[in-house]
Amino acid sequence: MDLRRLRHTYDARAASYDRTVGLGERVLVGGLRRAFGMELRGEVLEVAVGSGLNLPFYGPAVERAVGLDLSGAMLARARARGRAEDAALPIRLVQGNAQRLPFSDGAFDTVAVSLALCTVPDPGATLQEMARVCRSGGRVLLLEHVRSPVPPVAWLQRLLSPVQERFIGCHLARETVTTLREAGFTVRSERRRLLGVFRLVVADPPPDGGGTDAAA
Ligand SMILES: C[S@@+](CC[C@H](N)C(=O)[O-])C[C@H]1O[C@@H](n2cnc3c(N)ncnc32)[C@H](O)[C@@H]1O
Numbered sequence: 368m369d370l371r372r373l374r375h376t377y378d379a380r381a382a383s384y385d386r387t388v389g390l391g392e393r394v395l396v397g398g399l400r401r402a403f404g405m406e407l408r409g410e411v412l413e414v415a416v417g418s419g420l421n422l423p424f425y426g427p428a429v430e431r432a433v434g435l436d437l438s439g440a441m442l443a444r445a446r447a448r449g450r451a452e453d454a455a456l457p458i459r460l461v462q463g464n465a466q467r468l469p470f471s472d473g474a475f476d477t478v479a480v481s482l483a484l485c486t487v488p489d490p491g492a493t494l495q496e497m498a499r500v501c502r503s504g505g506r507v508l509l510l511e512h513v514r515s516p517v518p519p520v521a522w523l524q525r526l527l528s529p530v531q532e533r534f535i536g537c538h539l540a541r542e543t544v545t546t547l548r549e550a551g552f553t554v555r556s557e558r559r560r561l562l563g564v565f566r567l568v569v570a571d572p573p574p575d576g577g578g579t580d581a582a583a
Contacts, residue, residue, distance in 0.1 A: 368488065373536050374387060377440065382444075384418050393548040395565065396565060400426045404425045405426040407428060407429045408477050409429070411431070411433070412478045422446075436460075440451035442460045465483070473501065507570045510568075514541065517563060552573060
């Protein structure tokens with residue numbers, strides 16, 4: 368799905384997004400959102416922040432945060448959530464494209480993404496941009512669903528993926544952790560859930576792509 372259609376799709380889904388992912392997501396993702404929040408450090412960029420479902424889980428090590436998304440309607444939900452959850456939550460929300468991040472090199476200590484590398488048209492370009500805006504010594508954090516290493520599950524994912532891709536731009540069987548390694552990231556830790564479908568990955572950006580230590 369191209370960027371224009373993705374933006375329209377998520378603008379249209381924004382009002383019902385939290386409800387539709389709700390119960391299913393709690394069963395599928397379990398405690399991984401909480402664990403994701405606890406891995407965030409310092410100046411944080413959350414790429415494709417959506418309706419801000421991770422915001423309530425941001426841990427105490429977050430100093431300041433920026434959330435970016437293509438969809439203005441999803442960002443409006445995130446803005447409301449940020450206010451409702453914690454009036455002091457220091458998050459700035461920006462509309463933009465993950466494949467061309469509007470930030471300087473090395474601007475963030477943590478660059479994070481959840482359940483969106485399945486949706487962006489070009490996950491390789493997005494990871495490159497995430498590496499560029501991450502300072503050297505910083506971390507990149509992923510909470511994603513990927514192709515399961517269990518063959519019958521992977522088969523089912525491939526079978527169902529075209530429908531998801533068509534309606535919400537979500538690819539069920541991307542091998543995102545492989546793409547991450549191929550892009551030169553070093554995986555520091557990886558937690559798996561549900562037959563390897565869900566992964567929480569903490570990674571070091573590639574040494575040549577981590578940018579300098581410029582301010583955000
Ligand atoms: C499935 S939702 C996930 C939202 C949120 N990260 C979460 O965990 O609930 C996918 C999000 O990716 C955003 N998105 C897709 N492609 C994008 C791009 N190229 N740049 C920025 N955001 C994008 C969509 O607007 C949508 O909010």
